[in-house]
Amino acid sequence: MMDAKKESRVTRARERARFVRETPDVRRQALIDATARCLAEKGVGGTSVRAICAQAGVSSGLLTHYFEGVNALVLATYADVGAKVSAALDAAIDAAGDDPRDRLRACLQANFMAPVLDPDLLATWIAFWSLVKSDPAIAAIHADVYGGSRAQLESLLRAAAPAMTDAQARIAAISLTALVDGLWLELCLDRSAFSPDEAQAMVEKAMHQALDI
């Protein structure tokens, strides 16, 4: 910084930083990851265009280049994080073998293990929830995601308890989802009230009660 500016070019010569040209997918993913990190570290209020771009190591003009704006980026981040959670649950289900009860249990319990039980994820969720009220497009996506995960839970329940009616499976899925969400939320906010193991035990018990109609 001392006298390096002497190296200026002919015309008017501001030194332009070198850069590498990445594919759009890589850039978008980098911005999404940076957004998730920003939300986790600095909260919703501290997540600005400049903060995100600094975190991603790119200049602040790039965000607008790849996304409509900050809200669109938060939306993309939510979709990305949601997909990762969904993938983690699917992996847990697959690893559980063939017994329908084991699969259902695995799906529920995975919510209280890494990488799903992560306070940093809550920051992304909170940022997203805060947009639901004001943006109908966001609300639609939320309804879609919620409906999808509930449908998955319903099918696991039907497999584990074939005697269950559609209506019963729907109510049981809603109820189990709410229990899991409530426990997950509180655990992310404050680990001192109860432990992930206790949460798993509660969900396990609720699962049994739901299956033994």
Add this chain to the structure above:
Amino acid sequence: MMDAKKESRVTRARERARFVRETPDVRRQALIDATARCLAEKGVGGTSVRAICAQAGVSSGLLTHYFEGVNALVLATYADVGAKVSAALDAAIDAAGDDPRDRLRACLQANFMAPVLDPDLLATWIAFWSLVKSDPAIAAIHADVYGGSRAQLESLLRAAAPAMTDAQARIAAISLTALVDGLWLELCLDRSAFSPDEAQAMVEKAMHQALDI
């Protein structure tokens, strides 16, 4: 407004708006109410000093005069809204009579009736949650409020099921709280997935299962 400006005073005469001097309590409450309305209408991002003060009908300097800053005001708003919810639950318990089961049921069901089941309340909660990560004082208050409501639920459970051990009451209270919170959250975000009546039915069933150890 047409020519009223002619009424200017002698010195340099900028028309200064008249004002009424309110007691500190009234002012603080007005600012708190304005904050809750701002959060509900415009979300966390749209809740600024100017927006709050405009909503309260006071000039923007007053916020700093009565609170340390916006965060402190959000905190006060959370405390205020929390107190209102708590009062509503207490009122429901009192109105339920003497039977311990009725009192427990009333406490749980009141979460899905006005004024507790109000999407506008969620905005305040979300704003508060978004501060928990970054501010230890906020986190402490959250832990306190959560602990208090759980303790109340525990005592209602103990009254309704004297055979229950301390450990069982604790787990049951955590579990019921999580179920209620999860259902309440989803209902506030999107009323289309299920109805408040269904939520009440789910909680009622969970209550019976918790009591019949």
Add this chain to the structure above:
DNA sequence: GTTGATGAGAGCCATGGGCTTCCTGTTCCT
């Protein structure tokens, strides 16, 4: 080599929060 897309970086305008200045009710003292 030429060209067009990609990216850096500065700048624009609006808004944010905090603070100062000055004014106006109110209170309390003589």
Add this chain to the structure above:
DNA sequence: AGGAACAGGAAGCCCATGGCTCTCATCAAC
């Protein structure tokens, strides 16, 4: 009762930060 001192309140200023745009360098592909 009269008025001076004080506390409450309005306006508006200051600077930082916000999102977004514009210009132009740089790189990759033809």
